[in-house]
Amino acid sequence: xxxxxxxxxxxxxxxxxxxxxxxxxxxxxxxxxxxxxxxxxxxxxxxxxxxxxxxxxxxxxxxxxxxxxxxxxxxxxxxxxxxxxxxxxxxxxxxxxxxxxxxxxxxxxxxxxxxxxxxxxxxxxxxxxxxxxxxxxxxxxxxxxxxxxxxxxxxxxxxxxxxxxxxxxxxxxxxxxxxxxxxxxxxxxxxxxxxxxxxxxxxxxxxxxxxxxxxxxxxxxxxxxxxxxxxxxxxxxxxxxxxxxxxxxxxxxxxxxxxxxxxxxxxxxxxxxxxxxxxxxxxxxxxxxxxxxxxxxxxxxxxxxxxxxxxxxxxxxxxxxxxxxxxxxxxxxxxxxxxxxxxxxxxxxxxxxxxxxxxxxxxxxxxxxx
Amino acid sequence: xxxxxxxxxxxxxxxxxxxxxxxxxxxxxxxxxxxxxxxxxxxxxxxxxxxxxxxxxxxxxxxxxxxxxxxxxxxxxxxxxxxxxxxxxxxxxxxxxxxxxxxxxxxxxxxxxxxxxxxxxxxxxxxxxxxxxxxxxxxxxxxxxxxxxxxxxxxxxxxxxxxxxxxxxxxxxxxxxxxxxxxxxxxxxxxxxxxxxxxxxxxxxxxxxxxxxxxxxxxxxxxxxxxxxxxxxxxxxxxxxxxxxxxxxxxxxxxxxxxxxxxxxx
Numbered sequence: 001x002x003x004x005x006x007x008x009x010x011x012x013x014x015x016x017x018x019x020x021x022x023x024x025x026x027x028x029x030x031x032x033x034x035x036x037x038x039x040x041x042x043x044x045x046x047x048x049x050x051x052x053x054x055x056x057x058x059x060x061x062x063x064x065x066x067x068x069x070x071x072x073x074x075x076x077x078x079x080x081x082x083x084x085x086x087x088x089x090x091x092x093x094x095x096x097x098x099x100x101x102x103x104x105x106x107x108x109x110x111x112x113x114x115x116x117x118x119x120x121x122x123x124x125x126x127x128x129x130x131x132x133x134x135x136x137x138x139x140x141x142x143x144x145x146x147x148x149x150x151x152x153x154x155x156x157x158x159x160x161x162x163x164x165x166x167x168x169x170x171x172x173x174x175x176x177x178x179x180x181x182x183x184x185x186x187x188x189x190x191x192x193x194x195x196x197x198x199x200x201x202x203x204x205x206x207x208x209x210x211x212x213x214x215x216x217x218x219x220x221x222x223x224x225x226x227x228x229x230x231x232x233x234x235x236x237x238x239x240x241x242x243x244x245x246x247x248x249x250x251x252x253x254x255x256x257x258x259x260x261x262x263x264x265x266x267x268x269x270x271x272x273x274x275x276x277x278x279x280x281x282x283x284x285x286x287x288x289x290x291x292x293x294x295x296x297x298x299x300x301x302x303x304x305x306x307x308x309x310x311x312x313x314x315x316x317x318x319x320x321x322x323x324x325x326x327x328x329x330x331x332x333x334x335x336x337x338x339x340x341x342x343x344x345x346x347x348x349x350x351x352x353x354x355x356x357x358x359x360x361x362x363x364x365x366x367x368x369x370x
Numbered sequence: 371x372x373x374x375x376x377x378x379x380x381x382x383x384x385x386x387x388x389x390x391x392x393x394x395x396x397x398x399x400x401x402x403x404x405x406x407x408x409x410x411x412x413x414x415x416x417x418x419x420x421x422x423x424x425x426x427x428x429x430x431x432x433x434x435x436x437x438x439x440x441x442x443x444x445x446x447x448x449x450x451x452x453x454x455x456x457x458x459x460x461x462x463x464x465x466x467x468x469x470x471x472x473x474x475x476x477x478x479x480x481x482x483x484x485x486x487x488x489x490x491x492x493x494x495x496x497x498x499x500x501x502x503x504x505x506x507x508x509x510x511x512x513x514x515x516x517x518x519x520x521x522x523x524x525x526x527x528x529x530x531x532x533x534x535x536x537x538x539x540x541x542x543x544x545x546x547x548x549x550x551x552x553x554x555x556x557x558x559x560x561x562x563x564x565x566x567x568x569x570x571x572x573x574x575x576x577x578x579x580x581x582x583x584x585x586x587x588x589x590x591x592x593x594x595x596x597x598x599x600x601x602x603x604x605x606x607x608x609x610x611x612x613x614x615x616x617x618x619x620x621x622x623x624x625x626x627x628x629x630x631x632x633x634x635x636x
Contacts, residue, residue: 016497198494205493205500206486213480216469223429223463225455225484225547234490335471 027193035185050185054253056293057188058246063273063289064195064282065242070271071280071335072199072208073235074215076150079137080243081266082157083130085259087244088251089170091126092179095119095252100180119182123191123248130244131237133160138233157264165259175258176251183253191249192286195242199282202238211235215280276324278331283338288331295320380443382407382458382583383428383551388437390427397423398607401437403585407550410577410584412598414591414618416627419604421587422464425553428585429461430454442550456484458550462540462557464587470529474520474539477528478511481546514542517579518572534565538572545576552576554586558593566590570597595619603627 039050062080069077099118103111137156144152170176202208210231213221218228251257273292277284299313306312324332333341381404388401398420405411413421426432428439430451439446441457460481469477486507492500515521518538523531531539537557544552557573558566570593577584588594594601595615603611603618605627611618618624 016495016501020495201494201496205496205504206483206488207490207493209476209480210483212472212476213469213483216471217467219431219451220463220467220469221480222431222451223455223461223467224481224543225452226480227450227452 028190031186031189031193035189038185052294052297054183054185054188055250056290057185057192058250058253059270059273059289059293060192060286061188061195061242061246061249062270063277063285064192064199065239065246066270067274067277067280067282067285068199068202068211068242069235069239070274071278071285072203072211072215073232074211075232075235076146077137077153077236077239078150078264078267078271079153079155079157079160080239080270081262081264082153082160083133083240083243084247084250084266085157085160085164085262086133086240086247087123087126087130088247088257088262089126089164089176090129090244091122091248092176092251092257093170094122094125095180095182096176096178115180115182116187119180119187119252122252123187123245126248127241127244130247131241133244134236134238134240135233137240138236142229142232154264154267157262157267161259161262164262171257173259175256177256179251179255179257181252181255183249183251188249188253191242191245195245196282196286198238198242203282207231207234272321276321276331278333278335280335281331281333281337284331284333284336287333287338381405381440382442383585384438384440385428386438388424388427388434388439390423390432391435396607398427398434398604401604401607401609403602405551405583405585407583408577408581410573410586410597410599412594412601412615413585413587413604414589414594414601415604415610418606420607421604422555423607424604425461425555425585425587428454428553429459455547455549458548459553460544460547460549460551461553462537462544462555464555464559466536466540468528468536468540468543471527473525474515474528474531475508475511475524477539477543478514478546479507481543482507482510482548484547511546514545517576518542534561537561537569541572541576545580548580549582551583551585554584554588556587556589558588558590561590563592566593569593573597 038053039046043049062084066077066080069075069080095118099122103115103118133156137153140149140152164170165173202211210221210226213224213226214228214231214235221228247262250261269292273288274285276292277286277288296313296317299316300311302308302313302316303311383403383405385401385403389399390397401424403411413424415421423432427434428441428446430446430449430453433448441454441459444457446454446457469480472480486503488497488499488503491497492503512521512524515524518535518541520531520535520539520542523535528536528539537560541552541554541557554573558569561569573584573586574597576582586594586598595618598615601612601615601618602609603621603624610627611621611624613621
């Protein structure tokens with residue numbers, strides 16, 4: 001994924017943090033450049049496309065984070081909208097009631113640095129709150145599998161929504177309007193990158209392998225010394241954390257929250273993205289999230305093109321999904337990543353980019369060339 | 371290989387009066403065993419004798435109804451399977467339980483999960499400790515694959531291996547945990563004669579190479595009699611005989627359990 005995933009080249013033991021710091025700096029600079037120019041691209045209706053791009057970024061975070069739970073650890077969760085709601089409302093609560101009034105009172109609403117710092121803090125609080133919720137939901141997942149777990153997580157998501165619906169402080173059914181408009185292309189795509197980065201890194205670590213083993217065979221995993229309970233909960237906590245971040249980003253982008261935005265239909269949408277991309281494929285989740293977000297928007301035009309009286313958008317969407325599942329059940333990429341299915345160029349993409357081997361591993365990491 | 375904490379005299383595994391009942395059925399009753407390091411003991415008995423149930427108790431999948439199991443001097447009552455693995459016990463399964471969709475190499479690397487000493491931070495930041503552990507783990511896994519002649523299949527999905535190789539891979543994966551005690555549940559099931567002979571040699575080799583204690587369940591008498599130093603015979607959960615392969619082969623109780631009551635000679 002990001003530049004930080006590049007091999008360090010040398011076998012130095014101390015270079016990893018320099019490698020990651022450079023990677024992070026490159027990502028931030030690139031995002032800063034793109035975010036300062038993208039809105040000015042002279043395309044008719046750019047403001048509309050820009051909005052879709054930002055929402056696509058939020059969906060990327062949701063899909064990649066759900067992929068950790070569903071795709072990697074194999075725990076079928078239908079509660080992602082619930083975690084998202086926790087993050088959205090928690091972060092909005094802090095910015096709406098505390099951070100923004102503080103900024104205005106201290107005349108700091110003209111200070112972008114302070115505003116962004118406060119926003120970041122609010123996002124992290126929202127993410128942590130969602131992670132706590134993920135921990136709580138992770139507990140029943142210790143005993144439940146498959147369909148049963150799906151039902152429990154679905155129930156959880158609805159409980160969250162109903163609770164929010166009854167908290168008057170955050171607007172209840174009226175919704176919470178006037179949330180400061182602090183989200184930006186930069187933050188959305190920074191966290192999209194971060195989610196994918198963490199996910200990619202985990203896949204190539206013992207934690208990722210433990211997730212896979214839980215998905216493949218829990219009894220065998222336990223026999224390998226893997227505390228399956230712990231890793232299931234860890235997957236839930238991590239996935240929920242990023243879902244919470246996505247919720248916070250959405251809240252501060254729309255500047256409005258309503259419990260009806262977090263129904264289980266929203267969870268299903270994210271599940272569809274993960275399934276469509278290929279369960280377990282991070283790049284698949286990214287592609288499906290972006291693709292579906294744009295597709296669903298573009299389908300709005302079909303009504304006008306065909307001069308229909310009612311909108312066929314969801315019908316076409318459903319047919320497309322059915323068609324894809326009939327022809328390619330494993331999703332676009334299956335469990336592979338995009339570079340696994342691209343024509344092999346081993347000189348560009350090393351098989352094990354993060355093994356800081358002294359060149360020894362590179363000789364053995366690929367399939368035998370014969 | 372492993373640090374030998376106890377002297378060779380004291381048993382690594384000891385089971386005393388181990389009994390398990392499921393409802394009214396006593397699957398294993400009053401089982402006693404003490405297994406020292408470097409010992410290779412066979413567990414035989416007709417189908418349903420309680421052999422796999424016993425394995426499941428030794429590995430924490432089931433908790434005994436009564437009796438005490440000690441591994442490396444530690445009582446395992448109430449311990450989860452993953453905790454028992456950390457005491458130095460690894461196992462294979464009667465019905466192969468590989469991580470089918472993962473590569474052969476990944477399977478073995480997951481086997482050595484408990485030997486990767488880095489945490490969440492190391493996993494995300496890929497620190498120097500991570501790099502070292504992964505490099506060592508990778509080399510170790512490839513060494514193990516080489517022992518089992520699977521090095522050329524490292525990147526294949528486990529489910530695509532021929533049956534015999536899947537059995538071998540399961541043993542390689544178990545060895546990746548650097549166990550002191552290896553439990554093999556019917557390692558030769560489904561193998562042909564040639565493969566079984568190869569497997570016997572491999573089991574002997576890895577036992578000597580890694581200084582293992584091995585407890586194996588097997589129906590293939592050729593294998594059991596060929597490599598086991600001591601054999602226990604279970605029937606209806608009871609230990610009906612134990613001793614050297616020669617003793618067992620001539621033991622009338624064992625013959626009766628396997629073949630039915632002896633017919634009087636004329």
